[in-house]
Amino acid sequence: xxxxxxxxxxxxxxxxxxxxxxxxxxxxxxxxxxxxxxxxxxxxxxxxxxxxxxxxxxxxxxxxxxxxxxxxxxxxxxxxxxxxxxxxxxxxxxxxxxxxxxxxxxxxxxxxxxxxxxxxxxxxxxxxxxxxxxxxxxxxxxxxxxxxxxxxxxxxxxxxxxxxxxxxxxxxxx
Amino acid sequence: xxxxxxxxxxxxxxxxxxxxxxxxxxxxxxxxxxxxxxxxxxxxxxxxxxxxxxxxxxxxxxxxxxxxxxxxxxxxxxxxxxxxxxxxxxxxxxxxxxxxxxxxxxxxxxxxxxxxxxxxxxxxxxxxxxxxxxxxxxxxxxxxxxxxxxxxxxxxxxxxxxxxxxxxxxxxxxxxxxxxxxxxxxxxxxxxxxxxxxxxxxxxxxxxxxxxxxxxxxxxxxxxxxxxxxxxxxxxxxxxxxxxxxxxxxxxxxxxxxxxxxxxxxxxxxxxxxxxxxxxxxxxxxxxxxxxxxxxxxxxxxxxxxxxxxxxxxxxxxxxxxxxxxxxxxxxxxxxxxxxxxxxxxxxxxxxxxxxxxxxxxxxxxxxxxxxxxxxxxxxxxxxxxxxxxxxxxxxxxxxxxxxxxxxxxxxxxxxxxxxxxxxxxxxxxxxxxxxxxxxxxxxxxxxxxxxxxxxxxxxxxxxxxxxxxxxxxxxxxxxxxxxxxxxxxxxxxxxxxxxxxxxxxxxxxxxxxxxxxxxxxxxxxxxxxxxxxxxxxxxxxxxxxxxxxxxxxxxxxxxxxxxxxxxxxxxxxxxxxxxxxxxxxxxxxxxxxxxxxxxxxxxxxxxxxxxxxxxxxxxxxxxxxxxxxxxxxxxxxxxxxxxxxxxxxxxxxxxxxxxxxxxxxxxxxxxxxxxxxxxxxxxxxxxxxxxxxxxxxxxxxxxxxxxxxxxxxxxxxxxxxxxxxxxxxxxxxxxxxxxxxxxxxxxxxxxxxxxxxxxxxxxxxxxxxxxxxxxxx
Numbered sequence: 029x030x031x032x033x034x035x036x037x038x039x040x041x042x043x044x045x046x047x048x049x050x051x052x053x054x055x056x057x058x059x060x061x062x063x064x065x066x067x068x069x070x071x072x073x074x075x076x077x078x079x080x081x082x083x084x085x086x087x088x089x090x091x092x093x094x095x096x097x098x099x100x101x102x103x104x105x106x107x108x109x110x111x112x113x114x115x116x117x118x119x120x121x122x123x124x125x126x127x128x129x130x131x132x133x134x135x136x137x138x139x140x141x142x143x144x145x146x147x148x149x150x151x152x153x154x155x156x157x158x159x160x161x162x163x164x165x166x167x168x169x170x171x172x173x174x175x176x177x178x179x180x181x182x183x184x185x186x187x188x189x190x191x192x193x194x195x196x197x198x199x200x201x202x
Numbered sequence: 203x204x205x206x207x208x209x210x211x212x213x214x215x216x217x218x219x220x221x222x223x224x225x226x227x228x229x230x231x232x233x234x235x236x237x238x239x240x241x242x243x244x245x246x247x248x249x250x251x252x253x254x255x256x257x258x259x260x261x262x263x264x265x266x267x268x269x270x271x272x273x274x275x276x277x278x279x280x281x282x283x284x285x286x287x288x289x290x291x292x293x294x295x296x297x298x299x300x301x302x303x304x305x306x307x308x309x310x311x312x313x314x315x316x317x318x319x320x321x322x323x324x325x326x327x328x329x330x331x332x333x334x335x336x337x338x339x340x341x342x343x344x345x346x347x348x349x350x351x352x353x354x355x356x357x358x359x360x361x362x363x364x365x366x367x368x369x370x371x372x373x374x375x376x377x378x379x380x381x382x383x384x385x386x387x388x389x390x391x392x393x394x395x396x397x398x399x400x401x402x403x404x405x406x407x408x409x410x411x412x413x414x415x416x417x418x419x420x421x422x423x424x425x426x427x428x429x430x431x432x433x434x435x436x437x438x439x440x441x442x443x444x445x446x447x448x449x450x451x452x453x454x455x456x457x458x459x460x461x462x463x464x465x466x467x468x469x470x471x472x473x474x475x476x477x478x479x480x481x482x483x484x485x486x487x488x489x490x491x492x493x494x495x496x497x498x499x500x501x502x503x504x505x506x507x508x509x510x511x512x513x514x515x516x517x518x519x520x521x522x523x524x525x526x527x528x529x530x531x532x533x534x535x536x537x538x539x540x541x542x543x544x545x546x547x548x549x550x551x552x553x554x555x556x557x558x559x560x561x562x563x564x565x566x567x568x569x570x571x572x573x574x575x576x577x578x579x580x581x582x583x584x585x586x587x588x589x590x591x592x593x594x595x596x597x598x599x600x601x602x603x604x605x606x607x608x609x610x611x612x613x614x615x616x617x618x619x620x621x622x623x624x625x626x627x628x629x630x631x632x633x634x635x636x637x638x639x640x641x642x643x644x645x646x647x648x649x650x651x652x653x654x655x656x657x658x659x660x661x662x663x664x665x666x667x668x669x670x671x672x673x674x675x676x677x678x679x680x681x682x683x684x685x686x687x688x689x690x691x692x693x694x695x696x697x698x699x700x701x702x703x704x705x706x707x708x709x710x711x712x713x714x715x716x717x718x719x720x721x722x723x724x725x726x727x728x729x730x731x732x733x734x735x736x737x738x739x740x741x742x743x744x745x746x747x748x749x750x751x752x753x754x755x756x757x758x759x760x761x762x763x764x765x766x767x768x769x770x771x772x773x774x775x776x777x778x779x780x781x782x783x784x785x786x787x788x789x790x791x792x793x794x795x796x797x798x799x800x801x802x803x804x805x806x807x808x809x810x811x812x813x814x815x816x817x818x819x820x821x822x823x824x825x826x827x828x829x830x831x832x833x834x835x836x837x838x839x840x841x842x843x844x845x846x847x848x849x850x851x852x853x854x855x856x857x858x859x860x861x862x863x864x865x866x867x868x869x870x871x872x873x874x875x876x877x878x879x880x881x882x883x884x885x886x887x888x889x890x891x892x893x894x895x896x897x898x899x900x901x902x903x904x905x906x907x908x909x910x911x912x913x914x915x916x917x918x919x920x921x922x923x924x925x926x927x928x929x930x931x932x933x934x935x936x937x938x939x940x941x942x943x944x945x946x947x948x949x950x951x952x953x954x955x956x957x958x959x960x961x962x963x964x965x966x967x968x969x970x971x972x973x974x975x976x977x978x979x980x
Contacts, residue, residue, distance in 0.1 A: 033604060034374045035622045087393060100376035102392035109381045 032064060032099060042092035050076040054096055067099050070107045074114055083123060083162075084115040112166055120155040122201050125164040125180045131173035140177045140189050147198065161201060215281040220288060232274040232285055233261055243287055244296055244325045246303070246410045247362035248275035251467055252371060258303065258362050260325065262295030263287050271295030293329070300329040303360050306341050306385060307411065309334060314358065316412030319425035322360065343388045349396035350903035351403055351471055353420050356388055359413035365389065365405035372468065373399040374600055374620030389413070398905055399620075400593045400888060403474040407457060407467075418478055418900045419455040423447075431817035432459060435473035436529040436797040437895055438592045439720035439807035440464055440572065442473050446798060451819030453477050453798055463573050463810070470593035472888060475901050477798065479894030480818060485781045487793040488822025498785075503823065506792055507830070511837040513746055513772055519546035523744035525763070526552045526733055527752035528722020529892055530827065531802025531814075532858070533851040535724070535731040537831035537843070538750065544840040549739045552728035555690070555721045555758045555886075557969035558698035559738035561868070565729065565861030569715035570685050572808050576601035579682035580714075583611040584638060584705055586689020589619065590888035590906075591719050592807070596620070599687075610673060612638045613691055614883040615955060616948035625669055630881035630953035631971055635697050635704075640666040642704050644674035645711055653707045657700075660872045677712040684714035690721055690886065694758050696875065696969045699867050706866040719807065722892070723797070726805040730858045745771045751794070751827070753893055754783045755959045758884065758968040761937055776827060778820075779893045783964055793824040796894065800826040801848050803855060813852070877972040880914065880922075880954035882934070884968035890959030909942070910962035912975065913955040916945040922975050932956065934973045937965040943975065 046054075050073075057072030070093065077089045085108050094101040108114045112125070126144060128137045141152065144163060148156050153165040172178045175187025186197055210216045214225040219232075219241055226235035231254065236243045246258035256276035263274045266284035271291055286292055304326065311317040343356040366378045366389065377397050381390045391397070406416050428447040433456075435442040442465035446453045456477050458469040465473075490506035491498050501509075514522060522545060524538060535552075542550050570578065575598035588596035603609050603621035610625045611617075612634050627637050644666035646652045653661065666674070677684065686709055692701045709716050720726060728734070740762050747770045757763045767773045767787040775788045778796045785791070797804075799820040803813045820826075828848055835843030845851050887908030889901040901907060912932050914922060924930055924943050932939045932954065939962055949955050954973050956963055966973075 033371060034376055034620060090392075100370075100379075100392070102376055102379035105392050106379040106381060110383045 032067060034100070036098040036100070037095045040095040042088055042095055045088055045092040046077065046096060047080050050080045051096065054093070058097065066097055067103060069097055070099065070104055071111075073097060074104070074108055078114060083119045083121075084117060086116075112164065112168065115162075115164075118155070120159050120162040122161050122182055123164055123180075124161055124198075125167035126152075127167045127170060127172070127176070127178050127180075129167075129169035131169070132176040132178060135176040137177045140179065140194065143191055143194060144179075144198070147194070161198070210281075215279050215283075217279050217281070217283040217285060219285045226279040228279075230279055232263060232265075232272075232277050232279055232283075235279055236263075236274060236285075236287060241287055243274045244300075244329060245275060246321060246325070246360060247364060249364055249367075249408060252364060252367045252408075255363050255367065258360065259299040260296060260303070262292055262299060264289040264292035264295075296329045297331070300326060301331060301335070304330060304334065305336050307360060308340065308357060314355070314412040315353070315415045315420050316358075316409075317424070320412060321410035341385060346390055346394055347396060348391070348414075349402075349417075349905060350900045351417055351475060352397060352406060353415045353417040355413055355415065356390075357413075358411045359389055360411055361387055361389070362410055363389075364408040364410070365414060368405055368408055369397075369399060369402075372404070372597065373401045375399040377402075378405075396905060400472070400589055400906060401468060401470055401597070403471045404458075404468050407469075416455055416474075418475065423449050423454050428454065431815050433798055433817050434723070434804050434812055434814040435465075435469075435476070436723040436804075437472045437476050437892060438470075438594075439723060439725060440592055440594050441723060441804050441806035441810065441812050442469055442594060443812070444469065444473060446477070446817035448817055453480060453818045463571070464806070465594050466597075468594065468597065471904070471906075472593065472891075472895055472901065475898050475904075476892075476894045477818075477898070478900050479897035480796070480798065482897035482899065483821070484897070485779050485785075486821060487777065487780045487791050488824055489793060490823065491791045493789045498791075503792075503825065503830075503833075506790060507834050507837055509790060510774055510792075511834060514545065514838065517745050517771075520549060521745035522547045522549060522748070523739055523742075523746070523766075524550040524733070524748045524750060525554060525739075525752055525757075526550070526728060526750040527554065527756055527892070528552055528720075528725040528728060529797060530724060530728070530751045531797065531800065532724060532727035532731065532805060532811075532855040533802045533848060534750070534827040534831060535728050535733055536851060536855050536858075537828055537835065539731045539733055540842060541831060541835055541838075541840065544835075544838075548735055549742070549744060550733045551735050551739050552722075552725060552733045554752055554756050555694050556698065557694060557696050557758050557967070559736070560870075561699045562736040563729075563734045564864040564867070566718045566720055566726065566807075567688075567716045567864055568718060568808050570683075570717055572598060575599060575685065575717070576605065577683060578602045578685045579607050580677065580680055580684040581607055581609045581687060582677075582685070582714075583609065583613070583687045583689060585613050585634070585692030585695060585701060586611070586687050586719060587613070587615075587617045587691065588687065588689065588719065589617070590886070591690045595687075595719065595807075608676075612641075613689075614950065614953060615885070618948075625673055627669070628950050630877075630950050631695065631883050632697075632875050632877065632881060633950065633952075635695070635701055636664055637670065638701065638704055639664040640670050641674055642708050644671045645678065645708055648674055648678055649711060651711065653703075655869065656871050657703055657707065657869045660700075660869075677708075677714070680712070684712055686714055686716045688716060688718045690719050691883075693718070693721065694884065694886070694968055696971060697873070700869060700872055703867040703869045717807075723806075724804040726807065726809065727803070727855075729861060730805065731855075740766055743769050747773045748776065749773065749784070749788075750776045751778075751796075751893075753777070753779065753781065753896075754787075754964055755890070755896065755961070756892065758958070760958075760964040761934075761967045762969075764964065776830070777893070778824065779897065781961075783961060792830060793820075793822065794827040794830055795820040795824050799824070800828070801852075802828070803852055809860070811856070875971060879972055879974035880918070881952055882966070882968070882971050882973045883949075883953055883955045884958045884963075884966065885955050886959055887957050890957060896959070908957040908960065910940075910960060911944045911957060912939075912941040913944050913946045913949050914975070915949045915951045915953065916947065917951055919945060924975065930975050931977045932966070932973050933976050934966055934970055939963050939965050 053076035057069035262271035264286040443459035
């Protein structure tokens, strides 16, 4: 729908915020798309800056991505705010996403959420005071319905959750 | 069947809409065909000037053989297609979309500013249920401050993305985006810094709901209380078509009146919000006044015109001078010229922003129509910041660029553009002209042709670099549409005639056209009426100076005109406003109406004559200018001032003969300008151009407004000896302006950029290039 039809950032003042490793990752993604569709590299780039920055993306880093890919800043913000995998506020060392989609919901996801919230004494979207765990606001279906209810911790799936397994898993997090 | 399909032209298909057989363009959408045939299909996200998004789902129609209703805006027509816009399946699709859109939309139209002129409200009347079935909580969205022009109420947004697409496609600034997901989506800027576009107000008209509304107009009136009057913009030479919305004789807002040959469906912010200057009564004059022994006394019109007539009778004709602004109606220009002809004086001038009078007056060149600017393949902007000079012209240049045109620029500054420039050649005011000369030199060398005389000799002193040579080669090679646009920076340049001569020599060589960007809304009308002089009349002292619809700030040489007025016996001001700068030098003030308060015609940059009607009631004893001039002519006993009605004068101005075709400027000698210190670039900010915009608070509070600042290149700070942010004096030939020093990489080395048209720079003459920065105040 939206073409890159406008002159892009002339002032590139945020590029220093990107590490060489992040730049290399963005370059890898940029190579996959034609130049006029370079906007598509934004997802790979956002993952890279999020990893670089301890799990979340600041406004300055969004600006750095927009300057590096040479697309409007608002497009980067749109992508970063759209996907639940991107975090635009500081997060804890571990990100826990509890699936609340239909299969998990039928298998008691609400109880899992309630149990985790009570145990950690935070609500969804919040981070524990010690900065250890963030309960991610929402997670859509990640195709692990056979193991419902399930949650993702730092990219790893944990399935068939019970109160005991939740205790065990959460207790094991640094 | 075969017979009918034989009659269908190759680029068309035959379709049937609600039983009516019509032809539609191949590849067009169903909604194009229904719109062309007056069949109403409801829509929110579709707009004929924007790309197709198909995200509101309101325009559902029933297409035979399709398994479900289809969006009319995104379904291409196919030969033999049968479309039903009112069938049960179509209306049920529309009703469901309507109900879905209303889920999160507040149902509080009585407190919404858009109520009464809301597309959502209108369509809901036709397609919505009378009672909402939605009982759950509605979402609410925090509002963002978008600046002084556009108000936001984002809870009302239905995510049609017209505003997002406008800023992406037309304005070219990509400022708004859809943030978040699903029902939590909201429209916002990237960093919350408001809108920068000079066309931002158009998103108000585009918004089909009350999410984006006109901030200064907010909660001032309901649509049904307003009367629309067809008017013309007076802030640039395009004459953008406007509807003024008035209540009880007062203009409350301006909206675009569609004219495909000029402003299309758009309006620049200057044209939309300029009218708010009318309501600024700080230095509005409402009664004739005379200065008697240092005191201002209110007098009657009869007394005022008698004082003036007596003075004119007692003064030798050549001792009477007239300076007229460039946004006055042709009818007033016509009567002024008639008056001066019978008075016997040729000391009249409308080119207040010109400083180079070294060649005789020539008709302005506009060889390509405004709409055709978008068709050009190569555009060279010479001393032109179209975005601020004529925002709609800039829109056409951008359209040309989007269609693949190459745009190059020569000028005194790197201006922020909404398209890419192939080459942006800058230098201080003398340097960039030399660089333009080097393009001519390069063209001369490659083509083996050379201009004669002084111009040819001057060219030999220039030297071309690789960039210039490659531009010259591409210009010579091309066999497509090339256009030189001579902007207002060129027109106001002390070497304006040299710049024009260079372009006039280059254009025929590369088979290019030339368009000049004119200042003011009606300088063409003033020129047609002959209100010019081949010399600079400011160089002569006059006993009587008439200032007609102009302020000191309108002069490119305000310091010079102040001197003229002080040295005269009598200064007569025909104005709607009179600020202290003018009042302190005036002897007689006659309050006359501004354009939206008077009828008349304007001739735009492209020679189109358009009429404007009275939209606003002028305050107090203010009179339309044509009436005042008519009475003055009668008191003086002159012939041909017996008009009863402005239309009689309009009939006369319709007969005006067009100006003779301009001949190229013949340059006799070229001043070797030598500037000491910094070289002045007298910049004209977008909202410093006329009495109304200077007084329009929404515009002055917007992000594009200028400040009392002098800009230099950061590299020059060391030699200047002051820091950015310091209050400094800018000295020009013993006169001073107190300004704040600022730096900008866009300013070339050795240059000082000063904002003209402001009270702070009335001591600066644009024509004198040497300035220095001295003495910071503590």
